[in-house]
Amino acid sequence: MARHTDLRRFTGFRGLTILCLVLLYAPLVIVAVYSFNDSASITRWGGFSGKWYVDVFTGPESPKFRQAAVNSFVIAIGAATCATIIATAAAVAMHRTGRFRGKGASIALINLPLMVPEIVTAVASLIFFITIGFTTGLLTIFIAHLVFCIPFAYLPISARMQSVPDMYEQAAMDLYATPWEAFRLVLLPLMIPGILSGFLLAFIISLDDFLITNFVKGAGIETLPTAIFGSVKQGIKPNIMAISTLLLGVSVVFVTLSWLIGRAGQSRT
Amino acid sequence: MDQHSVAVDVDRVVKRYGTVTALHGVSMDIRQGEFFTLLGPSGCGKTTLLRCIAGFEDVSEGAIRLKGEDIAPLPPHKRPVNTVFQQYALFPHMTVLENVSFGLRRRGWSDRDASGRSREVLEMVRLSDFAKRRPGQLSGGQQQRVALARALAPGPEVLLLDEPLSALDLKLRQAVRVELKQIQRETGIAFVFVTHDQEEALTMSDRIAVMSEGRVQQIGSPRAIYEAPQNRFVADFIGETNLLDVTVTSVSAGMAELELPGGLPLRCPAAEGAVQGAGHVSVRPERIAIGAPGAGTLPATVADHVYLGTDIQLHAKLDDGAPILVRMQNAGQDSVPEAGSRLGLTIEAGAARLLAD
Numbered sequence: 346m347a348r349h350t351d352l353r354r355f356t357g358f359r360g361l362t363i364l365c366l367v368l369l370y371a372p373l374v375i376v377a378v379y380s381f382n383d384s385a386s387i388t389r390w391g392g393f394s395g396k397w398y399v400d401v402f403t404g405p406e407s408p409k410f411r412q413a414a415v416n417s418f419v420i421a422i423g424a425a426t427c428a429t430i431i432a433t434a435a436a437v438a439m440h441r442t443g444r445f446r447g448k449g450a451s452i453a454l455i456n457l458p459l460m461v462p463e464i465v466t467a468v469a470s471l472i473f474f475i476t477i478g479f480t481t482g483l484l485t486i487f488i489a490h491l492v493f494c495i496p497f498a499y500l501p502i503s504a505r506m507q508s509v510p511d512m513y514e515q516a517a518m519d520l521y522a523t524p525w526e527a528f529r530l531v532l533l534p535l536m537i538p539g540i541l542s543g544f545l546l547a548f549i550i551s552l553d554d555f556l557i558t559n560f561v562k563g564a565g566i567e568t569l570p571t572a573i574f575g576s577v578k579q580g581i582k583p584n585i586m587a588i589s590t591l592l593l594g595v596s597v598v599f600v601t602l603s604w605l606i607g608r609a610g611q612s613r614t
Numbered sequence: 615m616d617q618h619s620v621a622v623d624v625d626r627v628v629k630r631y632g633t634v635t636a637l638h639g640v641s642m643d644i645r646q647g648e649f650f651t652l653l654g655p656s657g658c659g660k661t662t663l664l665r666c667i668a669g670f671e672d673v674s675e676g677a678i679r680l681k682g683e684d685i686a687p688l689p690p691h692k693r694p695v696n697t698v699f700q701q702y703a704l705f706p707h708m709t710v711l712e713n714v715s716f717g718l719r720r721r722g723w724s725d726r727d728a729s730g731r732s733r734e735v736l737e738m739v740r741l742s743d744f745a746k747r748r749p750g751q752l753s754g755g756q757q758q759r760v761a762l763a764r765a766l767a768p769g770p771e772v773l774l775l776d777e778p779l780s781a782l783d784l785k786l787r788q789a790v791r792v793e794l795k796q797i798q799r800e801t802g803i804a805f806v807f808v809t810h811d812q813e814e815a816l817t818m819s820d821r822i823a824v825m826s827e828g829r830v831q832q833i834g835s836p837r838a839i840y841e842a843p844q845n846r847f848v849a850d851f852i853g854e855t856n857l858l859d860v861t862v863t864s865v866s867a868g869m870a871e872l873e874l875p876g877g878l879p880l881r882c883p884a885a886e887g888a889v890q891g892a893g894h895v896s897v898r899p900e901r902i903a904i905g906a907p908g909a910g911t912l913p914a915t916v917a918d919h920v921y922l923g924t925d926i927q928l929h930a931k932l933d934d935g936a937p938i939l940v941r942m943q944n945a946g947q948d949s950v951p952e953a954g955s956r957l958g959l960t961i962e963a964g965a966a967r968l969l970a971d
Binding site for chain 1 (some may be wrong): 668669670689690691692695696697699701703704705706707716717720721764765768
């Protein structure tokens with residue numbers, strides 16, 4: 346690149362970059378560091394200790410958090426699985442049926458939930474459940490999560506599908522595969538990286554959701570984010586930092602996996 | 615023609631996309647065991663016709679018969695034809711052996727039988743050592759041979775090849791041509807080969823269908839297509855030719871009496887459908903003899919010459935201004951006619967052909 350157009354030589358480039366990185370990551374670093382604080386204070390460093398992690402699993406609040414974690418993971422796995430299946434079907438319909446009436450509208454409808462303010466979806470979901478007479482509880486959380494996970498699962502699956510030319514399925518059908526066999530034996534294996542990416546993304550989005558969950562959860566039912574919020578309302582204790590750090594760790598692992606799988610898939614075809 | 619020797623009978627096939635018609639009632643008989651080529655420029659409908667035979671496109675009208683049975687209503691997986699795709703379309707997540715076995719497995723062969731048969735076919739294309747590799751680990755030429763093996767393994771009635779050599783470089787392409795032709799002879803399967811490359815078509819085919827704008831222009835052996843073109847499109851598309859404006863005085867029994875530009879009379883073969891009046895003759899540049907101007911010759915003026923090694927190409931102009939191309943064999947002549955010099959061209963009766971249009 347020519348020297349005068351190299352972005353790195355612009356005045357203030359270094360300072361701006363560092364400022365952005367600090368704003369993005371300083372809070373996370375502070376939480377992660379203070380989760381190992383020996384003191385019960387959240388502002389004063391009292392030496393290194395893993396006791397808050399022990400507290401998370403054995404302390405007085407541990408049964409509450411354990412139940413919340415189980416709920417969170419069950420909902421995340423269930424919602425992400427269903428959302429991935431639906432998103433895969435949607436991607437096949439979008440990319441393998443040629444042009445049809447209302448295709449543009451369908452794409453917009455699938456992706457619209459990404460643009461709708463979450464609070465609106467939360468309120469609407471609650472009103473919807475009340476209207477049809479559903480008792481709020483785990484099931485309502487699951488249904489709400491399933492719905493908002495679909496566009497997130499759809500994005501990587503659709504992107505992957507776009508990069509798989511339809512000649513592979515044609516070749517399969519030319520070689521006596523029924524349409525279902527062509528899908529199962531050829532298209533599906535080629536789409537696996539996108540599908541896994543979509544699943545992991547949906548899983549993280551569900552695991553992380555607070556707003557919608559808080560609206561549609563029944564009394565006494567908590568997921569990790571709502572349990573953490575409930576606990577914080579009574580004052581921030583370092584055990585919250587430990588839980589948050591654990592959750593951050595899970596997220597980082599999943600997002601990294603999603604990225605690695607996506608990259609491996611790209612290099613193969 | 616004997617009904618039993620027909621492998622594929624394409625009967626007045628029409629293909630429309632909305633308001634656009636890609637095939638205007640195309641008919642042809644592809645015989646058993648022949649190397650049949652669909653030749654034409656891009657957009658002429660040759661690939662569309664191939665895809666109609668394979669089943670990837672529905673025909674709008676007409677029938678495609680395989681051993682007398684109309685396969686036009688059948689989906690691709692129920693047609694006993696296989697395709698070698700332009701981009702090969704080898705399944706990237708399967709080994710070479712799995713790719714080649716795929717069709718046999720779908721037809722219900724056991725894993726063992728399918729593998730055995732696939733290994734035989736791989737041997738034929740000289741890829742036995744690559745059975746365990748994945749397509750991504752092979753060169754372009756090897757992938758092309760896997761694609762061929764995969765399509766041949768199930769023993770199709772007809773093998774369809776969609777410009778399979780276009781992704782290879784020139785040298786490899788020439789080698790593969792010979793090999794492909796050899797495999798076609800060995801297997802005795804009818805090959806329907808799509809190409810826009812006339813040299814490919816002339817060297818490999820038993821018969822060629824020249825197509826243009828969704829219509830068959832002419833069907834015949836490479837020699838017939840080259841030596842006896844039916845119309846201006848065929849004469850111009852296959853090889854180099856001179857198309858001269860002539861006045862036809864009479865046509866009878868396949869022979870025409872006509873006047874060349876300048877009034878020189880000529881008697882030459884006529885294509886079916888040629889009529890009296892204004893017409894065109896095709897004269898191949900290598901069939902024109904040059905000499906000194908004189909009675910019974912066509913006068914022309916040399917404009918330029920191009921040295922091509924084996925030949926020398928003369929660009930000349932007739933007296934009415936029409937350009938004419940002459941190819942002289944490089945027989946070690948001391949002198950080539952200089953620009954501006956006058957020539958007398960002689961066109962033998964057999965060298966010219968009156969076209970239908």
